[in-house]
Amino acid sequence: MLNLQVIIGSVRQGRGGLSVAEWFEEIARKDQRFSVERVDLAALNLPVMDEPNHPRLQQYTHDHTRRFSKLISRGDAYVFVTTEYNYSIPGALKNAMDYLSAEWAGKPMSTVAYGGISGAARAVEDLRRVAIALRMVPLVQGVVCPLYAQQRDEEGRFIGNPLQTAAAGEMLDALADFGSLLKSRRAMQ
Template sequence: MLTLQIIIGSVRQGRGGASVAEWFTDIAAKDARFQTEVVDLAALNLPIMDEPNHPRLQQYTHEHTKRFSEIIARGDAYVFVTTEYNYAIPGALKNALDYLGPEWAGKPMCAVAYGGISGAARAVEDLRRVAVALKMIPLVQGVVCPLYAQQRDDEGRFHGNPTQIEAAHDMLNTLADFGAVLKARRLAAL
């Protein structure tokens, strides 16, 4: 079984990412190939990167970094739930990515993107570039939720349409395939 971490990238008050992540997590949790874990950057409350050593060394000095490292190291695959701020990923997500190095490496990633008319497509491209630099394996599959607020009910819960649900399952299939191969490779290297 693969540990699939669903990382909520926005920490803004009133953010829509929590409801989109909840929707996707419900789908992923029903897939027997995965153990799901939600990683909410708002709950972690990481300060601006404050480690004195380069992340590749994994010589962390702060408890918040050590805790974050342990969390991310458990993941076998990542789904980033992200919106778009000024054509890029949210600053909190970039900060979290920059905190670590080897913990991300050799693992597949996809995105569930939500936002306005563009559905955060530019943020996903930004995220993929950062993922490559961190040696993650960005996959093409993903879910796009343009004008996502129109898909929220009166309680603020997001409800995906049939196309988004199909895309979520396609993404999970690909993450399972790549995740299994890459996990076996990591284990063989130990």
């Protein structure tokens, strides 16, 4: 079984990412190929990157970095739930990604993007570039939720439409395929 980490990239109060993540997690939990672990950057409350050494050295000096390193190391595949801030990914997400290096490497990643009319498309492209620099394997399969607020019920829960639900299934298939392959490869190293 693969450990799928669902990383919520926005830390803003009242953020929509939590409801979008909960919708996706429900789909992923029904898939017997994954154990699903939520990584909520708002709960982690990482300070702006404050390590003196380059992350590739893994010579961490702060407990919050060591805890974050252990958490991310457990992941076999990542789904980043992100919105778009000023045509890019949220600063908290970029900061979290910059904290680590080896922990991300050799693992597949994809996105569930939500936002306005663009559905955070520009943020997804930025996120893929960062993922490549960190030696993750970005997948083409992903879920886009444009105008997501129109898909929230009275309690604020996000309700995906049939196309989004199908896209989530295709993404999970790709994550399972690449996740298993890359996990086997990491085990041989």
